[in-house]
Amino acid sequence: MTTSYSPTPLITSGIERVRDYVLGLDEPAAWRAEELESRRSTWDLALTDGESAMLGELAEEATEKFGQWSAGNGSREQWKQLATPLAKYFSTVEHSLEGGTGIALLRNLPVRTADAELPYNENLLWLIGAAIGQPVNQMGGGTLLASLAQREKARPDHVRPENTNEGLGFHTDGSDLLMLMCIRQAMVGGNSVVSSSARTVKEIARRYPELLPALFEDYFPFDRQMEILDGDTTYYLSRLCTIVDGKITTRYVRSLMDGALYRGDCPPLTERQMRLMDVFDEISNEGGIEVGFGSGDMVIANNYSVMHGRSEFIDSEDETQRRLLVRLWLAMENGRPLPFDFDRGVNHDGVARGGVPYINVC
Numbered sequence: 589m590t591t592s593y594s595p596t597p598l599i600t601s602g603i604e605r606v607r608d609y610v611l612g613l614d615e616p617a618a619w620r621a622e623e624l625e626s627r628r629s630t631w632d633l634a635l636t637d638g639e640s641a642m643l644g645e646l647a648e649e650a651t652e653k654f655g656q657w658s659a660g661n662g663s664r665e666q667w668k669q670l671a672t673p674l675a676k677y678f679s680t681v682e683h684s685l686e687g688g689t690g691i692a693l694l695r696n697l698p699v700r701t702a703d704a705e706l707p708y709n710e711n712l713l714w715l716i717g718a719a720i721g722q723p724v725n726q727m728g729g730g731t732l733l734a735s736l737a738q739r740e741k742a743r744p745d746h747v748r749p750e751n752t753n754e755g756l757g758f759h760t761d762g763s764d765l766l767m768l769m770c771i772r773q774a775m776v777g778g779n780s781v782v783s784s785s786a787r788t789v790k791e792i793a794r795r796y797p798e799l800l801p802a803l804f805e806d807y808f809p810f811d812r813q814m815e816i817l818d819g820d821t822t823y824y825l826s827r828l829c830t831i832v833d834g835k836i837t838t839r840y841v842r843s844l845m846d847g848a849l850y851r852g853d854c855p856p857l858t859e860r861q862m863r864l865m866d867v868f869d870e871i872s873n874e875g876g877i878e879v880g881f882g883s884g885d886m887v888i889a890n891n892y893s894v895m896h897g898r899s900e901f902i903d904s905e906d907e908t909q910r911r912l913l914v915r916l917w918l919a920m921e922n923g924r925p926l927p928f929d930f931d932r933g934v935n936h937d938g939v940a941r942g943g944v945p946y947i948n949v950c
């Protein structure tokens with residue numbers, strides 16, 4: 589194969605062999621939208637009414653025993669222990685997330701929609717989270733459990749996009765799993781959209797093999813937003829894809845990559861890197877599917893296999909009826925192996941891998 593790009597290890601060892609290897613991987617999370625639909629019974633996992641009532645009682649029991657999740661009176665193991673009666677259900681969820689499609693849609697959860705019930709809903713989320721993984725920090729200010737709603741100002745000088753009504757493009761979050769529980773949905777829109785990044789990687793191999801060196805070997809700058817510890821650069825460098833143990837593993841957040849370039853502290857991108865980002869977006873958008881997501885539903889995505897976003901939404905004028913979600917980032921117990929240089933290092937939370945460094949932003 590001829591290429592206008594400079595030699596790199598992958599180019600000199602044979603792009604065709606790498607392409608064939610990627611295309612030959614048996615990757616259950618590399619689905620097209622139609623395939624995801626045809627496999628719905630493996631990932632669309634509704635609780636029965638009896639199980640739902642039991643889960644609500646377990647959340648109440650947890651509150652009696654440990655108080656509010658944030659009080660720290662119960663370890664993750666103790667919370668997980670309480671969820672044992674539903675262990676089989678959560679095991680099916682975990683299998684779908686690692687070894688299946690890479691997503692799970694939990695339905696018929698016993699959420700309560702009144703604002704005053706937020707503490708109950710948070711403990712319910714914490715209980716489900718503890719059954720599946722270890723919560724890790726998701727924002728620079730030290731946030732293990734976040735409420736997402738349309739707000740004017742989420743933090744003094746920075747409104748995070750998830751706290752607006754904007755649509756969000758496909759991206760991955762900085763942890764093994766993203767867990768989003770819907771307490772109230774918007775009047776119009778606000779659905780979750782997902783796209784298999786494993787499929788995107790396979791399609792890049794099929795259609796644009798000349799971009800594989802950029803995909804597997806190049807480091808891309810990601811803006812740290814406000815999550816900058818003393819002495820850190822304003823960006824970090826990460827590869828977009830790695831394959832360990834035969835698993836296609838990606839990180840892709842176009843907004844943070846554009847943010848790093850806009851800030852201008854990082855090295856400029858090469859022509860092949862810019863081309864790869866555009867191709868990545870194009871193929872991911874082709875493969876997207878909207879997942880219905882209403883009150884009592886929860887979407888969980890394996891960030892290494894599946895990208896997520898959301899559709900724009902129109903909220904109610906009545907503040908008590910506005911869209912409200914709660915979110916956890918989780919490290920899985922038996923997560924796939926990752927190289928240390930993937931993302932910004934795989935264990936900087938101090939508790940489990942993933943998450944962002946904690947800083948006090950006050």
Ligand SMILES: [Fe+2]
Pocket residue numbers: 759760761766896
């Ligand atoms: Fe996200």
